[in-house]
Amino acid sequence: MSVAVHEHPHEHPREHPHEHPHEHPHVPQAGAVLDIGGDIGALLVISAGDLDGEEIQLYDDSGALLTHTEVHRRTTARTLTYAGLFPALTAGEYAVQVRPGEQHRRVRVTGGSVAVLDAR
Numbered sequence: 239m240s241v242a243v244h245e246h247p248h249e250h251p252r253e254h255p256h257e258h259p260h261e262h263p264h265v266p267q268a269g270a271v272l273d274i275g276g277d278i279g280a281l282l283v284i285s286a287g288d289l290d291g292e293e294i295q296l297y298d299d300s301g302a303l304l305t306h307t308e309v310h311r312r313t314t315a316r317t318l319t320y321a322g323l324f325p326a327l328t329a330g331e332y333a334v335q336v337r338p339g340e341q342h343r344r345v346r347v348t349g350g351s352v353a354v355l356d357a358r
Contacts, residue, residue, distance in 0.1 A: 277349040297333040
């Protein structure tokens with residue numbers, strides 16, 4: 239996976255290194271466009287509403303932090319959902335930490351599709 243790394247100009251409620259990849263430029267309530275196919279897939283993590291604006295951490299299969307994404311509120315067909323999206327991941331096994339201190343949840347991403355983890 240190739241992602242840009244930058245130093246953080248913003249604060250984080252969780253303790254973690256201040257330099258890590260970001261891949262979530264976003265416009266809240268806008269639809270997401272995914273460029274998936276071949277060995278690239280995506281991961282949608284559905285979360286509880288109290289995580290709105292919080293970060294979900296993504297680790298590789300060896301436990302190294304890869305990136306994070308922010309949880310956003312989405313309304314579709316009159317249904318309110320909270321979710322974080324990792325829009326372009328290389329196919330493989332990942333670990334997701336939804337809340338600080340919580341055990342990692344394993345997920346498999348397949349190229350050309352969107353994996354869904356319901357973490358409510």
